[in-house]
Amino acid sequence: MKKSYLFFLILICPILVLAQKTSNGIKITYQKSSNGKVIENQDPLILFSSEKMGWLSTEKIIANTAVFPFEQNYIDFQNLKWYQKSNLAIAKKILTIDSTSIAKHNFEFLPETKIILGYLCQKAKTIINSNTIEIWFTKELPYKGAPTILGQHLGLVLELNRNGNFQILATKIEKLKGIPEQFSLPKKEEKVVDLLTYKDILWKNRFQTISVFEKEIINFSGDSKSNDSILRFANGTIIVRKVRFPKLKKGDQLFVAVSEQSNGDAYDRTGSVFLIPTTCPISFLDGLEKGISALPIYENGNSKKYQGVSRTPDFEPLLELMRFFTPFGVKKYNTLQLKNKVWQDSVYYRQDITELASELNNREVYIGMNIGNYDKGGHKVSLDFTIHHEEIESKSYWSLPLFNTNNVMEMAGQEYGTMFNNEQGLVVNFNLSKPMKNARLRYITTGHGGWENGDEYLQKKNTIKLDEKVVFAFVPWRQDCGSYRLSNPASGNFENGLSSSDYSRSNWCPGTVTNPIFIDLGNLSEGNHSIRVQIPQGENEGSSFSSWNVSGVLIGE
DSSP states (O other), X not given: OHHHHHHHHHHHHHHHHHHHHHOOEEEEEEEEEETTEEOTTOOOEEEEEOSSEEEEEXXXXXXXXXXXXXXXXXXXXTTTEEEEEEEEETTEEEEEEESSHHHHOOOEEEEEEEEETTEEEEEEEEEETTEEEEEEEEOSSSOOBOSSSTTTTTSEEEEEEETTTEEEEEEEEEEESSOXXXXXXXXXXXXXXXXXXXXXXXXXXXXXXXXXXEEEEEOOOTTOOOOSSOEEEGGGTEEEEEEEOOOOOTTOEEEEEEEEEESSOOSOOEEEEEEEOOSSSBOHHHHHHHOGGGSOEEOOXXXXXXXXXXXXXXXXXXXXXXXXXOOSSTTTTTTSOOTTOOOOSOEEEEEEOGGGGGGTTTOEEEEEEEEOOOOSSOEEEEEEEEEEOOSSOOOOOXXXXXXXXXXXXXXXXXXXXXXXXXXXXXXXXXXXXXXXXXXXXXXXXXXXXXXXXXXXXSOOOEXXXXXXXXXXXXXXXXXXXXXXXXXXXXXOBOTTSOBGGGSOBSSOOTTOEEOOEEEEEEEEOSEEEEEEEEOOOOOOBXXXXXXXXXXXXXXXX
16 A cells, blocks of 8 residues: 555656646736825736746736836846836837845834735835835845835835835735746847936937927027028027927826027126917017007007907907016026035926917917027027826816016017006906806916016005906015026125125016916806006106016916
């Protein structure tokens, strides 16, 4: 009996060994949660692990349904190397090999244990960029791996928590008899770049960039001429280009970005990025091409004529996307030295303009930019738009440009916004062809001029009326201008220890963006309405005078 039993064991042992060898890998599915709730519509992380290597991917990547760009990670456990491969397009891939990050993280091993999916797990903790990361890993399986780079060499990580409010948890473990075909280290012939270059390329491929201007000069010169792609007006102080925007998806976010350097001008100047509406019989483009007299006139009884500042049945004013202010001579005047001051090389302005996306969505439009100046060198600028997709539900908005008193054609004769020197102020009548729900006025305002006693340096209340009823009143004011001293090398220094760029101003600082104010107007009915803007503008002082650059766009559902 014993002999036959031993003979039976001898027969089956090779079969058992063979069965063990066929189970030569493991597959783990991870799920992400935030604040205790499972994140909806997520693409679950998938980890394949063997004795020698790991492969971290997602369900959609494995099923060939992932949207470009997407990233996969491979781990060489024997040499502690982390391979990051990104598919940027169908035939465009980049690869980087990190030989230090896996081993460089130091963990504090804690006494707590718990069971996850039937396996006893130990706890370890580390801190990265002020984030507390806790991982739970098991050594009860003969494999290593993790849903991130953290803890890859410790064991098999089944749970990761960040700051107690974000979790990646293993929800399923499968022992594999065979390893997927893709389970191999990336081929050496794929393009290998350094880690910093890899991160930069991948980041830039996660959104779409529309470049409008690249290091163009905005100056004051009779020599400034248009070419096939860039139109120049007002002696070179305005540049315009026709730009095609793609069809936007629901949830897309839209940003505008400007970089600026002085190319000769030492002063702080008003800058603006704008869209030129062309759906009405008359557009601002007519004024640029034919002269300021081609634009409709606004009058309020103060004997001045203001060209192209307000909406009429036949005209839409400029739709201001972003207002910015140049600093005092950044880059060009960085040779001016002060103790313990290291000047910035340029100024970068960036703003979310998603609320105006309907005006750009799937359209070819004229995008313009101006910096008011009288310098032959002027300013060197770049302008980009970026589109960022979000998997979120979003409402559809439509907009109506109402007014813009920023005299971007100052160097071609356009009047300053001085219409607020009487009680009437600025009045704009407009007609809605359909009702507008949850209407808001996107309002940008900055005060200018008058030297010490002018509105640039005085707090003045802005009052907005809808159909002659006050809907909003506030004092636009900036007290943080001293924060931007390192962008203002040519700013004058005074005996009291302040620089010109330090002084508080009427809603702007040299070297900053002025953010719009969103004023709730409620639901507006179809038909005629009016908006009135009133500001107690200061009196003239000799040759100096005050003015206000205000722009308003109606936005609603």
